[in-house]
Amino acid sequence: MQNFEQYNSIITTGVYGSAIALILIGLYAVLIKKHLIKIVIGLSIIDAGVHLLFVAIGYIKGGTAPIFSPGNEDAVNKMVDPVPQALVLTAIVIGFAVTAVALSLVIRLYKHHNTARIDQIKSLKW
Amino acid sequence: MKKVLVLVLLVIVGYFLTDTFNLIPFGENRIGNPQDEQTVAGYYLNNTVEKTSVANTVTAIVVNYRGFDTLGEVTVLFLATTGLGSILFRRKEDEEEIERINKPSSSLMQTGSRVLFPLIALLGIYVFIHGHLTPGGGFQGGAIIATGFLLMLISYKNFKAGHTMLNWVESLAGITFVSIGLWGLLTGGTFLENVLPAGELNNLISGGVIPIIYIAVGFKVAAELTGVLDILLNIKPKK
Amino acid sequence: MITYVVIFSILAVLLVASALYAVIQKDLLAAVISTGVVSLILSVFFYLMQAPDVALTEAAIGIALTTIIFVITIRNTSRNEDETVDNNLEKF
Numbered sequence: 001m002q003n004f005e006q007y008n009s010i011i012t013t014g015v016y017g018s019a020i021a022l023i024l025i026g027l028y029a030v031l032i033k034k035h036l037i038k039i040v041i042g043l044s045i046i047d048a049g050v051h052l053l054f055v056a057i058g059y060i061k062g063g064t065a066p067i068f069s070p071g072n073e074d075a076v077n078k079m080v081d082p083v084p085q086a087l088v089l090t091a092i093v094i095g096f097a098v099t100a101v102a103l104s105l106v107i108r109l110y111k112h113h114n115t116a117r118i119d120q121i122k123s124l125k126w
Numbered sequence: 127m128k129k130v131l132v133l134v135l136l137v138i139v140g141y142f143l144t145d146t147f148n149l150i151p152f153g154e155n156r157i158g159n160p161q162d163e164q165t166v167a168g169y170y171l172n173n174t175v176e177k178t179s180v181a182n183t184v185t186a187i188v189v190n191y192r193g194f195d196t197l198g199e200v201t202v203l204f205l206a207t208t209g210l211g212s213i214l215f216r217r218k219e220d221e222e223e224i225e226r227i228n229k230p231s232s233s234l235m236q237t238g239s240r241v242l243f244p245l246i247a248l249l250g251i252y253v254f255i256h257g258h259l260t261p262g263g264g265f266q267g268g269a270i271i272a273t274g275f276l277l278m279l280i281s282y283k284n285f286k287a288g289h290t291m292l293n294w295v296e297s298l299a300g301i302t303f304v305s306i307g308l309w310g311l312l313t314g315g316t317f318l319e320n321v322l323p324a325g326e327l328n329n330l331i332s333g334g335v336i337p338i339i340y341i342a343v344g345f346k347v348a349a350e351l352t353g354v355l356d357i358l359l360n361i362k363p364k365k
Numbered sequence: 366m367i368t369y370v371v372i373f374s375i376l377a378v379l380l381v382a383s384a385l386y387a388v389i390q391k392d393l394l395a396a397v398i399s400t401g402v403v404s405l406i407l408s409v410f411f412y413l414m415q416a417p418d419v420a421l422t423e424a425a426i427g428i429a430l431t432t433i434i435f436v437i438t439i440r441n442t443s444r445n446e447d448e449t450v451d452n453n454l455e456k457f
Contacts, residue, residue: 007366007367007369007370008152008153010370010373010374011152011153011369011370011373012151012152012153014373014374014376014377015152015373015377015410015414016144016147016152017377018377018380018381020140020143020144020147021381021384022380022381022384022403023139023143024136024139024140025381025384025385025388026384026388027135027136027139028132028136028388029388031132031135032128032129032132033388033446034446035393035446035448037393037396037397037435037438037439037442038388038393038396038446040435041387041388041396041397041400041435042388044400044431045384045387045388045400045403048384048403048404048407048427051407051419051423052407052410053147055410055411055414055416055419056152056414057150058167058416059152059153059414059415059416060153060154060155060156060157061153061154061155063415064415065261065415065416065417066171066182066183066184066415067181067182067183067184067260067261067417068174068175068181068182068183068327068328069181069328070327070328076160076161076171076172077159077160079160079171079183080414080415080416081156081157081167082167082170082171082183082184082187083166083167083170083187085184085416085418085419086184086187086188086192088416088419089184089188089265089418089419089422090188090195090196090199092265092419092422092423092426092427093199093203093265093347093422093426094199094202094203096351096426096427096430096431097202097203097206098206099431099434099435100206100210100354100358100434101206101209101210101213103358103434103435103437103438104209104210104213104214104357104358105213106438106442107214107361107438107441107442108213108214110441110442110443115443115448116442116443116448117448120448182418184418185418253421261417261418261420261421262418262421263418265422265426266418266421266422266425269422269425269426269429269430270425272430273425273429273430276429276430276433351430354434355430355433355434358434358437358438359437361437361441
């Protein structure tokens with residue numbers, strides 16, 4: 001039983017730690033990097049970290065997926081939280097739409113200035 | 127200097143995130159006993175089978191309990207497609223110069239994608255028709271179908287996705303979604319009320335309006351994502 | 366239980382490593398593929414945390430479609446992050 005507690009702390013560190021690490025790495029890329037595609041990559045990495053945090057909050061130890069199948073209608077007591085999963089489902093699709101619009105702006109900027117680095121774009125109008 | 131500031135900011139953000147999530151133990155049961163219906167999740171888990179007869183609780187939440195949210199989401203996706211088209215507009219006279227792919231693909235790629243395309247489309251349709259029984263649904267199925275169209279777009283030079291067709295599919299699917307919602311408003315009292323009989327759990331025809339809405343969402347998402355890929359692939363190349 | 370923990374730890378390390386590689390790599394095409402790897406491992410995580418719906422969405426949208434729109438953007442802009450050498454992606 002003591003072993004179990006130890007393992008659980010490893011998994012907790014793994015999931016929360018990697019989610020927070022993803023958010024911080026993405027934030028670093030957004031703040032430091034000069035190339036616009038790198039900035040969009042940073043945004044999508046932040047997205048990934050937030051999705052991981054959401055699903056991790058809804059997880060229940062030893063739970064099952066929130067899907068009923070014949071014969072296990074009484075499994076309702078062991079099911080993981082379905083609400084964060086539904087929210088993340090929405091968030092992933094919206095994240096794709098945001099990425100697509102951001103990348104189209106990058107392409108448009110590149111056509112006007114012939115560069116996608118924000119430190120080389122001199123004029124403000126485009 | 128800037129790097130130091132950013133690192134300080136990252137340390138602060140990281141500290142507060144870690145501090146917050148220390149208060150939320152991983153894997154703990156926060157729903158309580160679903161039968162008590164003390165929490166939102168408990169209510170959904172306890173009532174989904176009885177009231178909507180849908181096996182997949184996530185589908186019931188996305189399409190029925192939070193159906194209005196999903197309507198907003200497909201609207202955002204539609205606006206993203208429209209915005210993409212207007213940001214990357216092209217003039218009529220440029221139309222002839224557009225080359226999606228410079229070299230024609232190898233015949234292996236062409237034959238392979240022609241064989242795979244119907245199978246991928248079939249998988250996508252399976253995923254969104256069975257959205258209320260198994261994992262999956264309109265968003266996943268639509269994305270899978272868009273992947274199939276992508277394969278055709280990059281391997282055939284003269285394969286056209288047909289914007290008129292895409293617009294029609296998208297509009298009809300959106301109209302279906304909204305009119306089912308209005309039907310619920312007129313007969314049941316609230317928008318997106320589940321007016322059809324719920325049927326039996328784990329049958330293909332069950333769950334009232336939920337499968338119909340998810341199929342409409344599937345077609346809409348497939349048309350929108352294909353439109354995004356088509357616009358992006360048809361950009362006029364640099365000289 | 367021990368296998369589960371080992372798999373989980375390896376995946377977590379790989380997740381953070383590929384995210385770091387995506388940020389520090391100068392070749393943008395490699396960085397984009399690395400972002401796809403982040404999505405792939407994330408979808409395995411979702412599956413292990415009993416969220417098959419989310420895993421399927423992440424697999425279809427995060428791995429396939431997001432990667433391809435990044436690749437299309439790189440084809441239309443520059444491949445090198447510094448833009449000092451003009452090694453554009455050969456037109457495909």
